[in-house]
Amino acid sequence: MERTLVLLKPDAVRRGLVGQVLSRFEAKGLTIVAMELRTITGEAADAHYVEHVDKDFYPPLREFATSGPLVALVLEGDEAVTVVRTLTGATDGRKAQPGTIRGDFSLSNRENIVHASDSVESAEREIALWYPDLP
Numbered sequence: 001m002e003r004t005l006v007l008l009k010p011d012a013v014r015r016g017l018v019g020q021v022l023s024r025f026e027a028k029g030l031t032i033v034a035m036e037l038r039t040i041t042g043e044a045a046d047a048h049y050v051e052h053v054d055k056d057f058y059p060p061l062r063e064f065a066t067s068g069p070l071v072a073l074v075l076e077g078d079e080a081v082t083v084v085r086t087l088t089g090a091t092d093g094r095k096a097q098p099g100t101i102r103g104d105f106s107l108s109n110r111e112n113i114v115h116a117s118d119s120v121e122s123a124e125r126e127i128a129l130w131y132p133d134l135p
């Protein structure tokens with residue numbers, strides 16, 4: 001069993017897509033082991049996106065990530081990291097395959113509905129950051 005950290009970003013919450021996106025993860029057979037609606041600070045965004053803070057696209061991404069509530073969840077299942085990345089699709093919603101979450105709901109490479117950990121190591125770091133007390 002593997003765990004991964006997923007964010008339903010502020011665009012997903014604003015557009016009323018939380019239920020539909022969560023349904024896809026549940027229908028796949030993944031288990032929700034933690035979930036909370038949170039509005040994060042710029043410092044929390046910096047910690048989450050530590051590998052991106054020096055990139056050109058980071059300032060508007062920081063603005064977006066802190067622009068309203070998001071849903072932070074931990075999903076568990078067999079090969080959950082890879083399975084969730086496959087469901088999520090390519091970063092740029094304009095290029096993501098139809099049938100993926102971003103391919104079906106996003107027309108942007110910033111406002112792309114979901115974040116999902118990109119490796120088991122990232123998942124461990126991100127879960128510890130968002131849910132330090134999760135057993």
Ligand code: CMP
Pocket residue numbers: 052057061091109110111112114115116
């Ligand atoms: P996410 O999976 O959360 O990881 C990093 C985020 O940065 C990504 O989704 C997008 O929201 C954003 N991002 C990545 N590349 C770009 C880019 N070229 N321009 C704008 N935003 C980007």
